Amino acid sequence: MGILAMKPFAGGALDNAELCFKFLRRFPDVIPIPGFDAIEQVDQVVAIYRNKNEVLPEDLEAMERYRAELGQRFCRRCEYCQPCEQGVMITAAMGYPIVVARMSAEKAAALVGPAMESVRNCTQCGECLKRCPYDLPIPELLQKHLALYDRHRVGA
């Protein structure tokens, strides 16, 4: 039986498409179904598939580095935890550190600002915890991300 691999870029947490596909192509029964937001990304993946898959020792090292960096506590953006009765935009707020890694802190704070502000409404009720298939400590992580956001806000 084949496997459809959703979110081969870990919901945006992984920014090296070539490396992601090098990893996935080692498993012939796995068919990745990535989401794209630009034509160039489609071209990039098609170009990867034109070549034989060659995984070099430095690729394996990079894969291990990503694995260690991400650990087990990153959000896959599946959205099963939502909705939150307090209106907390959980998924967007959970991804704040990933956005910060892609742009300046000020830009990230402006872009994800509404989601981060919604975290202030969290009552720590724990309802979202029961719905996360990855057992992420959502309220704890949200508070951590909020503290990071507060350090990044302009004028904060």
Ligand code: SF4
């Ligand atoms: S713990 Fe916070 S984010 Fe989770 S459902 Fe309750 S209020 Fe919403």
Ligand code: SF4
């Ligand atoms: S259920 Fe868990 S992994 Fe899925 S979006 Fe919510 S926090 Fe992220």
